[in-house]
Amino acid sequence: MPEQTAFTVRSGDVTRWSQTLIPTLREAPAEAESPSHVLMLRAGYIRKLGAGIYDYLPLATRVLSKVSNIVRQEMNAAGASELLLPVLLPTELYAGTKRDVDYGELLFKIHDRKNASYALGPTHEEPITELVKGSVTSYKQLPVNLYQIQTKFRDEARPRSGLLRGREFIMKDAYSFHTAVEGPGGLNETYDAMYTAYSNIFRRCGLSFVPVEAESGPIGGSASHEFMVTCESGEDTILRCPVSGYAANVEKCEIGARPRGTFNEPPTGELTEVHTPNLPGIDEVGKFMKVKPDRMLKSIVFEIKGSEGSRDQGTGKARWALAVVRGDHDVNEGKVKIAVRAITGDEKATVALADEKAARAAGFAIGYVSPRTVNSVPGTVLLVDNDASGGGFWASGSDKPDHHVKHFNWRREVGAALDDASKVCVVDVRNAIVGDPSPRSEGAKLEAAKGIEVGHIFKLGTKYSEAMGFEVLLADQQRKPVIMGCYGIGVSRTMAATVEQNHDADGIRWPMPIAPYHVIITLLRVDEEGPKTTAMEIAKKLAAIGLDVLIDDRDERPGVKFKDADLIGVPIRLTVADKALAVGAVEFKVRGAAEGANGGGKGTLCPLADVVSWCAQAARDGGLA
């Protein structure tokens, strides 16, 4: 701490439990399931107002503001400026970008008294682009990076896990505008700065996290990274290469070189048809036929939409993509798209899971499709995953309802088409799984971990600026759409993810930097003036060096106070009571250290004169800057 500066150094807060609202619960409400949800409810951080809608009580608000402040500091340091945009957005704003349609049901739509249509902002690409478009008149004003911390809305199909997936949540979203991708002031420079800022933010929050390569999703764009807080209860699976450090989510993860089959292995037997009625999934079919899923071929039909956006039936152009993977693998749509672009040469082609009716009409026996349809359905390209391309025994659909076949053999069943590179290729079209070869380090195998996405950065490119007509005249007299990036952090989700990652049987264990209070003073006898005065004096001294202090001055029994202190998760506990005071000391304990059998643990006697230095040291050890 600097002894003297021209400006006020932040002093800590002192709050008395009896004067604030921390309604702890002995039993968790039945509706809560995930650890963060249960604990934040029980510890009096949040209350539910409706599905996916929560009150933030004082403790939660303190955590949120600490997270927000770290976010602000790092964003500001990285050259971004804070602003505040409206939540309420006229639907016309989406006219150019069509995101009201793309976002679909997720967009929270409302109507005013005149029945005009509005959306509650889920993110703010449109309003920010509108704003900057109207304010930036010269390329010389770029680049600029603007952010806000604000409540966002999504009409989630299924809100769940408390704050982890709500319909209303707090998010920091930043948007940058550039005239170039490369070079000083370019998108890449800001993207990299954001990557660093995000790493700083989550590190400073005291979280274990990993940045992973990701698909850019409905926001659109070219490159993106997700920041994942690692924890067992995470919904997302991330894959990592232990050697190179490569990490990606399942949707994006590449797979290293794999051997491919030759298609020319000898058959294992006569092609045999098996009647397999009323079996919904590949596992059921496999069980019925007594074939392991990894010896079955799963054929999924995708519809190709060319860059013209129209379907080209009968013109010789590809209309269908049949992705074939092993029965125990999952097809990856993003990889199918890439493969389709390569095989058709159409760089803007997109794919979507085929509409069942349309696919049936074209000749696919959905549910019973085999690779043979590359010959029977015109305009079909066949994308065979490496692991599905070899010889040996295969079971497959039979191209007619309720039947499968055994002893499928590539050469015998599909024939010459296999050699036509414009119709068939062997590529990676499946999701990576644990144990797959690393794409970045030969011989290394991918490892899996669970995580919660708390941050996401995108290179948007010109998607929004083009749609909304935001162009600037560059130095070379060329008029070009502005290049954008966007960068989000789920602030309320970060709080919840922190709890998911940092808790024990007794309650929350906040990392020091974002704990609602750094120190809780547990006052055992409230009816005696001496201890009370001592507690207040200690609190003032701690506040003076910038620590936030909660004094539990409730008239409760010691057991209740200790349990509650552990529950709400304040990192340092000082117990002020007769015995220690008699020897001029208080009891000092760091949350989680040397817990007794039932969460007990007495801590150590700390002479009154040393209380401030002990707490300061513990706060520093806990990562408080």
Next chain:
RNA sequence: CGGGGCGUAGCGCAGCUUGGUAGCGCGUUUGGUUCGGGACCAAAAGGUCGGAGGUUCAAAUCCUCUCGCCCCGACCA
């Protein structure tokens, strides 16, 4: 949106099958005894049984409709 489940006191639950005065634990209030890991004794307050309609002499309980919430899946920051 598909499947499953639940709405009874602030929280957790029983009662419903077989209709007949709405109950238990925790919490709350008052008094007393206590006081280092969710004390004890005594007294008390607190309920449109999610809502609407129906059947019945009578409905928390049976029937119909409806609203809300949770979990799994689809989807998704």
